Amino acid sequence: MNYNAVIKILCTLLLFLAASLIPPASIAFYYQEGDFIAFLITIALSITIGLAGYFRTKLLRELRPKESFLIVTAGWLLFAVIGALPFTISGFIPSYTDAFFETMSGFTTTGASILTNIEALPHGLLFWRSFTHWLGGMGIILLSLAILPLLGVGGMQLFKAEVPGPTHDKLTPRIKNTANLLWGVYILFSLAETILLKLAGMKWFDAVCHTFGTMATGGFSTQNTSVGQYNNPFIDYIIIIFMIIAGMNFALHYRALRGKLLYYLKDPETKYFLGIIAIATILIGVDVWRITGHQFFKTIQYSLFQVVSIITTTGYGTADYEQWSKLSQVILFFLMFFGGCAGSTGGGIKIIRVLILIKIGINEIKKLIHPQAVFTIRVGNIVISREIAANISGFFLLYTLLSVLGILFMSALGLDLETAFSSVAATINNIGPGLGQVGPMDNYAAIPAAGKWCLSFLMLAGRLEIFTVIILFTFSFWKK
Amino acid sequence: MNYNAVIKILCTLLLFLAASLIPPASIAFYYQEGDFIAFLITIALSITIGLAGYFRTKLLRELRPKESFLIVTAGWLLFAVIGALPFTISGFIPSYTDAFFETMSGFTTTGASILTNIEALPHGLLFWRSFTHWLGGMGIILLSLAILPLLGVGGMQLFKAEVPGPTHDKLTPRIKNTANLLWGVYILFSLAETILLKLAGMKWFDAVCHTFGTMATGGFSTQNTSVGQYNNPFIDYIIIIFMIIAGMNFALHYRALRGKLLYYLKDPETKYFLGIIAIATILIGVDVWRITGHQFFKTIQYSLFQVVSIITTTGYGTADYEQWSKLSQVILFFLMFFGGCAGSTGGGIKIIRVLILIKIGINEIKKLIHPQAVFTIRVGNIVISREIAANISGFFLLYTLLSVLGILFMSALGLDLETAFSSVAATINNIGPGLGQVGPMDNYAAIPAAGKWCLSFLMLAGRLEIFTVIILFTFSFWKK
Numbered sequence: 001m002n003y004n005a006v007i008k009i010l011c012t013l014l015l016f017l018a019a020s021l022i023p024p025a026s027i028a029f030y031y032q033e034g035d036f037i038a039f040l041i042t043i044a045l046s047i048t049i050g051l052a053g054y055f056r057t058k059l060l061r062e063l064r065p066k067e068s069f070l071i072v073t074a075g076w077l078l079f080a081v082i083g084a085l086p087f088t089i090s091g092f093i094p095s096y097t098d099a100f101f102e103t104m105s106g107f108t109t110t111g112a113s114i115l116t117n118i119e120a121l122p123h124g125l126l127f128w129r130s131f132t133h134w135l136g137g138m139g140i141i142l143l144s145l146a147i148l149p150l151l152g153v154g155g156m157q158l159f160k161a162e163v164p165g166p167t168h169d170k171l172t173p174r175i176k177n178t179a180n181l182l183w184g185v186y187i188l189f190s191l192a193e194t195i196l197l198k199l200a201g202m203k204w205f206d207a208v209c210h211t212f213g214t215m216a217t218g219g220f221s222t223q224n225t226s227v228g229q230y231n232n233p234f235i236d237y238i239i240i241i242f243m244i245i246a247g248m249n250f251a252l253h254y255r256a257l258r259g260k261l262l263y264y265l266k267d268p269e270t271k272y273f274l275g276i277i278a279i280a281t282i283l284i285g286v287d288v289w290r291i292t293g294h295q296f297f298k299t300i301q302y303s304l305f306q307v308v309s310i311i312t313t314t315g316y317g318t319a320d321y322e323q324w325s326k327l328s329q330v331i332l333f334f335l336m337f338f339g340g341c342a343g344s345t346g347g348g349i350k351i352i353r354v355l356i357l358i359k360i361g362i363n364e365i366k367k368l369i370h371p372q373a374v375f376t377i378r379v380g381n382i383v384i385s386r387e388i389a390a391n392i393s394g395f396f397l398l399y400t401l402l403s404v405l406g407i408l409f410m411s412a413l414g415l416d417l418e419t420a421f422s423s424v425a426a427t428i429n430n431i432g433p434g435l436g437q438v439g440p441m442d443n444y445a446a447i448p449a450a451g452k453w454c455l456s457f458l459m460l461a462g463r464l465e466i467f468t469v470i471i472l473f474t475f476s477f478w479k480k
Numbered sequence: 481m482n483y484n485a486v487i488k489i490l491c492t493l494l495l496f497l498a499a500s501l502i503p504p505a506s507i508a509f510y511y512q513e514g515d516f517i518a519f520l521i522t523i524a525l526s527i528t529i530g531l532a533g534y535f536r537t538k539l540l541r542e543l544r545p546k547e548s549f550l551i552v553t554a555g556w557l558l559f560a561v562i563g564a565l566p567f568t569i570s571g572f573i574p575s576y577t578d579a580f581f582e583t584m585s586g587f588t589t590t591g592a593s594i595l596t597n598i599e600a601l602p603h604g605l606l607f608w609r610s611f612t613h614w615l616g617g618m619g620i621i622l623l624s625l626a627i628l629p630l631l632g633v634g635g636m637q638l639f640k641a642e643v644p645g646p647t648h649d650k651l652t653p654r655i656k657n658t659a660n661l662l663w664g665v666y667i668l669f670s671l672a673e674t675i676l677l678k679l680a681g682m683k684w685f686d687a688v689c690h691t692f693g694t695m696a697t698g699g700f701s702t703q704n705t706s707v708g709q710y711n712n713p714f715i716d717y718i719i720i721i722f723m724i725i726a727g728m729n730f731a732l733h734y735r736a737l738r739g740k741l742l743y744y745l746k747d748p749e750t751k752y753f754l755g756i757i758a759i760a761t762i763l764i765g766v767d768v769w770r771i772t773g774h775q776f777f778k779t780i781q782y783s784l785f786q787v788v789s790i791i792t793t794t795g796y797g798t799a800d801y802e803q804w805s806k807l808s809q810v811i812l813f814f815l816m817f818f819g820g821c822a823g824s825t826g827g828g829i830k831i832i833r834v835l836i837l838i839k840i841g842i843n844e845i846k847k848l849i850h851p852q853a854v855f856t857i858r859v860g861n862i863v864i865s866r867e868i869a870a871n872i873s874g875f876f877l878l879y880t881l882l883s884v885l886g887i888l889f890m891s892a893l894g895l896d897l898e899t900a901f902s903s904v905a906a907t908i909n910n911i912g913p914g915l916g917q918v919g920p921m922d923n924y925a926a927i928p929a930a931g932k933w934c935l936s937f938l939m940l941a942g943r944l945e946i947f948t949v950i951i952l953f954t955f956s957f958w959k960k
Contacts, residue, residue: 326895358881363874364870364873368549368633368947368951394843395844404814408807408810417810418898421901
């Protein structure tokens with residue numbers, strides 16, 4: 001392990017974090033609500049450690065996979081550890097456990113909150129909270145479209161072709177170009193959404209913060225009752241559209257913006273993504289309408305919002321779905337696991353993996369009928385190799401194993417089954433709200449401290465596609 | 481498809497069913513409790529249809545896999561359809577839906593009951609109910625050790641070596657020898673348990689019925705409060721020991737009875753099976769003891785009974801585990817999925833498959849660390865081929881898919897999440913009691929009719945290792 005290089009890059013990231021703290025610090029200075037000093041201290045600390053580490057280490061050669069794995073996990077962890085400081089130093093979230101949970105939830109674009117009164121936070125901290133989402137989303141686009149495919153994590157090498165100039169074993173400067181292009185797309189959509197939300201009636205501050213939450217499929221709001229607070233169909237539909245955009249593969253967006261709009265229609269994952277949203281919305285919409293007898297199109301609007309919010313793993317709310325029927329709740333529960341498309345900012349298993357997993361199962365049935373025949377798994381025109389199929393099966397098995405261990409741990413803390421199951425599902429899939437005690441109208445404040453650390457770990461593991469984190473817990477990773 | 485052969489074998493099975501109805505009919509005749517005529521009508525019907533079909537069809541050539549798949553599923557279904565008649569004709573279970581559910585639960589060795597007052601049933605029907613378990617268990621031993629390995633279902637070909645004189649594509653008369661040997665073991669253990677239960681203080685009738693429920697890992701009792709009724713530690717421990725025996729691979733028992741006792745110790749699946757029982761018992765025992773403060777060894781006894789009862793998918797109860805802590809309940813919930821060893825009468829995923837699935841996951845991590853290396857999956861000394869690993873992954877994926885669809889269906893009927901989840905888990909894994917509305921002190925009477933049919937289907941699919949049933953729903957199976 002080339003620790004020198006690892007430390008150098010982590011320190012560079014720390015300097016980037018210090019720069020990212022300047023906008024919220026400026027807002028805190030403008031509003032003078034008692035959080036400015038906390039930002040200053042955090043910035044000073046980040047710069048000191050960052051510079052000290054940066055100049056004492058040398059990046060002698062390119063990174064190998066092992067170092068990349070360590071940097072990814074350690075980087076996200078470092079951001080949460082340092083990013084939590086403004087909350088605790090300012091005294092607005094006195095418990096560091098809570099502040100860490102909130103910040104990890106931000107950077108992993110989960111959106112699970114321990115705050116009982118969000119609106120009591122000063123503007124600077126509110127901005128920072130939402131900004132962690134946006135930065136996390138940026139990181140995820142880079143990770144899922146450029147870094148993980150090279151590392152071969154969870155079938156992500158399916159997208160190797162998306163990276164301009166594929167490289168073999170080492171992370172080359174080419175990634176920088178990919179990153180710049182994709183981030184350009186991300187920033188463009190963010191600007192568009194902010195302006196639209198402002199036009200629909202939001203204040204600039206809220207428009208920016210909600211855009212951060214949408215584009216990163218995060219879900220932090222500046223309002224206690226989330227997006228439901230505005231009770232404005234225009235705002236609902238704007239957020240719906242941008243959640244869908246954020247839940248799609250950013251490589252497709254990039255191509256579309258270069259005029260190749262047809263790629264959207266050609267992409268099988270996008271088709272299934274939109275198809276599942278349509279079916280689930282109708283099922284839940286009709287179900288809720290049948291029971292409540294509310295206005296039909298209003299019910300469809302609420303249903304669409306909730307379906308998109310959960311399948312993209314955003315977690316915004318406009319309705320208390322715990323009041324809906326059991327069927328609707330179970331549909332939403334299973335949607336939690338789908339997640340968005342690969343290459344999006346969404347969490348979860350991802351549509352493409354679910355699709356391939358189902359095809360693997362069907363394939364085995366075909367083999368029983370024709371034991372001598374050789375079957376290939378196809379998604380659209382792409383033939384899925386046996387290696388990638390095995391990789392995705394392995395992903396699903398580890399994902400299941402980690403969820404089971406998480407549920408056991410949470411129930412050992414005395415939580416009821418519904419809360420234990422759904423808090424794990426809502427964090428490992430990076431959604432935010434779950435069911436039971438952590439439902440859309442509740443929050444994670446009442447979860448015991450040990451549970452908050454466990455869920456923080458699941459957020460990170462889920463966000464980094466399981467493998468990236470689990471690998472650090474193996475003996476052979478650390479063996480020379 | 482050679483329908484001629486399929487019908488001939490199904491009619492032979494019907495004649496076997498008619499013969500199996502003679503013991504309960506004799507008991508009904510002896511006790512004169514109003515169920516004798518119902519048995520006579522069912523026997524007459526079975527013989528008429530059976531003989532008519534038998535003499536009108538010819539078995540021209542040996543069976544091919546397709547025909548075997550159809551016979552297995554249709555045979556189990558036929559037994560439940562006809563076997564339910566005595567309950568309905570006698571009027572003791574007036575609803576045919578309920579009678580079918582109860583009989584399917586019997587033949588699949590599930591043990592889920594719709595009866596609110598078991599003790600109100602006459603002796604003949606009580607005997608028949610338990611006897612369906614025992615016959616189902618016999619069928620499963622044949623199926624899992626001789627038929628499914630040849631059909632390549634769900635990695636069961638791992639056990640091809642167990643079948644004396646492996647055959648290739650056709651089911652040969654050799655299977656008959658295997659079956660006779662294995663059933664000899666089954667009958668021997670059944671005799672031993674009956675005698676021990678009698679010695680421990682049960683009446684002969686109850687001893688026989690509880691033996692049927694134990695050896696088949698079924699779970700039907702003759703008492704409303706299950707084995708808890710006797711409140712006798714000797715009975716508890718006898719049943720615990722025989723549940724463990726029933727949850728082990730019968731091929732190992734056969735070898736052990738021929739003096740090769742060492743095979744038990746060499747078998748990795750047995751080691752894990754016993755290890756998991758030990759760990760779960762201690763965890764739950766200590767947890768319950770810590771909370772209730774009851775006598776330590778008594779708590780361990782209850783904990784051991786419940787752990788063994790659930791992991792072997794028997795479903796007998798001596799304690800209301802819904803009163804235990806959430807942690808204990810969640811451990812029991814996950815044990816539901818393990819099931820016994822392959823080649824046992826137990827249901828569930830089976831220890832060996834869980835083991836291989838975990839190793840598949842770990843393998844993918846190893847591959848990330850050493851992308852060039854080739855790793856093999858081993859269980860004990862056996863190397864698991866890529867084909868078998870893919871087969872087992874496929875099994876798990878279809879199993880998950882079917883469970884999800886089942887849970888969606890059950891919640892669409894308005895059941896709460898806990899009941900929907902655990903009723904599906906308790907039936908697809910052939911256990912019996914679940915949590916919530918279908919907990920150990922409740923029953924399936926209150927489940928809507930559509931839910932009973934859905935759960936009956938899951939019992940059958942789970943019992944026949946998913947593939948065997950699902951394959952009949954594919955287009956290519958029926959294509960010429």
